[in-house]
Amino acid sequence: MKNKRMTLRQKRAITGLLFILPWFIGFLVYYLKSLIHTVQFSLSNVQIAETGGYTTKFIGLENFRFALLEHATFNQILVDSLWSILIDVPFIVFFSLFIAIMLNSKFKGRAMVRAIFFLPILLGSGAVQETLQLATENIQGGAASTVAELATSSGVNVDYFLNIFVEIGLPKQLIEYLTGVIVRIYEIVRASSVQIIIFLAALQSVPASMYEVAKIEGATTYETFWKVTFPMVSPLILTNVVYTIVDSFINSEVVTTAYDIAFTQYNYGLSSAMSLLSTIIVCTILVIVGALITRKTFYYN
Amino acid sequence: MNINEMKLEFRRWNEDTVVINKRLRVLHKLKAFLFSVIKFIILLGISYIILGPIINIIANSFYSATDVYNPSVFLFPFNPTLDNYKLTFVRLDYWKTLGQSMLYIVILTIMQIIITSMAGYGFARFDFPFKRLLFGFVIVTIVLPTHTIMLPLYQHFRNWDVFGIFRAITGSKMNFLSSELPMYLMTLLGSGLRSGLFIYIFRQFFRGLPKEIEEAAFIDGAGMWYTYFRIMMPNAVPSIVTVTVFSMVWQYNDMFYVKLFSMPSKNHITFRLSTVQATIEFVDQVKDPMISQLNVYAGVILVLLPILIIYLILQKYFMEGVERSGIVG
Incomplete structure (x- = not known):
């Protein structure tokens, strides 16, 4: 019995490893292999054989060079996507926190409103969306996107009203900015529905006694928010920032481009290089953002 | 200042605080009411944004074949049906x-x-x-x-x-x-x-x-x-x-x-x-x-x-x- 005199620290380390063991095995079996494949693909020229299967020829960093320097649009798409991610994230996080606080207060019909805010998760992606898209494409010959379908829900001629505003003499830029925001609002609501639910859970795990204390001590609503609510939900602000970044990255054009290159042009090498590049960049952003936010985050210990 | 004047003065203070308190309470109520109105408007607006397409889907799901090609049908079908x-x-x-x-x-x-x-x-x-x-x-x-x-x-x-x-x-x-x-x-x-x-x-x-x-x-x-x-x-x-x-x-x-x-x-x-x-x-x-x-x-x-x-x-x-x-x- 050599291990009989293990220190508590060692014991805890082993228990911790046991806790993550199932995940770790899964990572080794499913992800590591895929990662190695992807790296290998990105460094080589992949040819699909006629008989099925594929052959790879090592070509070094050629794919990366092509993606960054020669591909017509990849550069632009990458920068644009990252830029819009960085702009959207703070807005989405604060918007969802705001809505979550509203949904957490007591009012009539709260359950119904919560259910409504839950709907975009169902409608925004996956099978239901694909089905609706397919249904409209059948009619309009593939030209219609779901967004167009969604926009026709009201029978109001929007252009007419916009023209009125232009004729009144409001600056055109202002109108364009405002309509831009309004057009995107469905996007924003859709993109923040998951965050709203995460924040709701966080808000509900704040002990009610804390608010009682704050009230007795005479704190205003404003103070209560910044001194009680905000620190208590701050661990999940990080979660939400991470989720928002990842979600907008997954839905961004970079990923679609890489997907298209792999599955319509069958250029697996280039596609892997693009995926790797963007994944590395996003991971770096996540690490930096995580480090910045963690310093401001309140943990009990 | 005799005792009666003092009593009077004291009563006036008291009434003042009562009035101020009353005013504060009304103000507070008004503020709470305004907040709930604003909240209601925001939630209603966003709910409509989310529900818009779904209302359309629900309405369409009750259409019968004649309603589809009838241009005067908006949201409410003339011949609602459960056949779909x-x-x-x-x-x-x-x-x-x-x-x-x-x-x-x-x-x-x-x-x-x-x-x-x-x-x-x-x-x-x-x-x-x-x-x-x-x-x-x-x-x-x-x-x-x-x-x-x-x-x-x-x-x-x-x-x-x-x-x-x-x-x-x-x-x-x-x-x-x-x-x-x-x-x-x-x-x-x-x-x-x-x-x-x-x-x-x-x-x-x-x-x-x-x-x-x-x-x-x-x-x-x-x-x-x-x-x-x-x-x-x-x-x-x-x-x-x-x-x-x-x-x-x-x-x-x-x-x-x-x-x-x-x-x-x-x-x-x-x-x-x-x-x-x-x-x-x-x-x-x-x-x-x-x-x-x-x-x-x-x-x-x-x-x-x-x-x-x-x-x-x-x-x-x-x-x-x-x-x-x-x-x-």
């Missing part, structure tokens, strides 16, 4: 398919919660070598676009084997495609649909809990596993409900893995929904897409309802769970 629902109900084989889907997502969700919460707890509370590196891997699994792991996964489950054992016994490798087995295996090993994200959520939740409760349990002689299952899990009810909701919804709505592993569509109602229009056009000879589309709308409603009801039940449980899990700081 009846037909879609039959073609989806609703109860059976729904039952199968539910079974599938419930099993997966339970696995997800146990495995990912364990991993999240491990990362949140224990120190072990390479912890940062390993957690970095979790982040990589969240970020990595799923299409990059498509091909290797497909090959893996096409020729499934553990160290060549099955090959030695049965002579050939196992083919797990066209069944739900790959998904169960992946989820059991913490690599299921968005497992990385769930690990992250759990880790943050556990980090937000005070250490005292664990230390108290430990001093009282509880083992680490006991502490986890009996002390930490009950305190993590909000996060468990959150992850349950996400896991169920995403699993329910997932097409990527269902298609990748070519699972049978008779077990997945959302997958079946995506082909229901073609089925109806073919089997029932409804050749006009404008009309067969109505069945799709009815199908969307039929598919959305159960998961919405589940969410409503869960979020009710939400509240009660939190009440019980008081943490005394």
Whole structure:
């Protein structure tokens, strides 16, 4: 019995490893292999054989060079996507926190409103969306996107009203900015529905006694928010920032481009290089953002 | 100043404070009222944005064939009918398919919660070598676009084997495609649909809990596993409900893995929904897409309802769970 005199620290380390063991095995079996494949693909020229299967020829960093320097649009798409991610994230996080606080207060019909805010998760992606898209494409010959379908829900001629505003003499830029925001609002609501639910859970795990204390001590609503609510939900602000970044990255054009290159042009090498590049960049952003936010985050210990 | 004047003065002060108090109360009420009006307007507006397309879908699902081509019909059909629902109900084989889907997502969700919460707890509370590196891997699994792991996964489950054992016994490798087995295996090993994200959520939740409760349990002689299952899990009810909701919804709505592993569509109602229009056009000879589309709308409603009801039940449980899990700081 050599291990009989293990220190508590060692014991805890082993228990911790046991806790993550199932995940770790899964990572080794499913992800590591895929990662190695992807790296290998990105460094080589992949040819699909006629008989099925594929052959790879090592070509070094050629794919990366092509993606960054020669591909017509990849550069632009990458920068644009990252830029819009960085702009959207703070807005989405604060918007969802705001809505979550509203949904957490007591009012009539709260359950119904919560259910409504839950709907975009169902409608925004996956099978239901694909089905609706397919249904409209059948009619309009593939030209219609779901967004167009969604926009026709009201029978109001929007252009007419916009023209009125232009004729009144409001600056055109202002109108364009405002309509831009309004057009995107469905996007924003859709993109923040998951965050709203995460924040709701966080808000509900704040002990009610804390608010009682704050009230007795005479704190205003404003103070209560910044001194009680905000620190208590701050661990999940990080979660939400991470989720928002990842979600907008997954839905961004970079990923679609890489997907298209792999599955319509069958250029697996280039596609892997693009995926790797963007994944590395996003991971770096996540690490930096995580480090910045963690310093401001309140943990009990 | 005699005593009577003093009394008078005192009474005036008193009345002043009463008036001021009254005014403050009215002001406070007015403020609260204004706030609730603003809140109502904002929530109503956003609800309308979300509901707009759904109202359209619901309305369309009750249209009869004559309403589709009648230009004066807006939202409210002249001849409302339930035929769309009846037909879609039959073609989806609703109860059976729904039952199968539910079974599938419930099993997966339970696995997800146990495995990912364990991993999240491990990362949140224990120190072990390479912890940062390993957690970095979790982040990589969240970020990595799923299409990059498509091909290797497909090959893996096409020729499934553990160290060549099955090959030695049965002579050939196992083919797990066209069944739900790959998904169960992946989820059991913490690599299921968005497992990385769930690990992250759990880790943050556990980090937000005070250490005292664990230390108290430990001093009282509880083992680490006991502490986890009996002390930490009950305190993590909000996060468990959150992850349950996400896991169920995403699993329910997932097409990527269902298609990748070519699972049978008779077990997945959302997958079946995506082909229901073609089925109806073919089997029932409804050749006009404008009309067969109505069945799709009815199908969307039929598919959305159960998961919405589940969410409503869960979020009710939400509240009660939190009440019980008081943490005394």
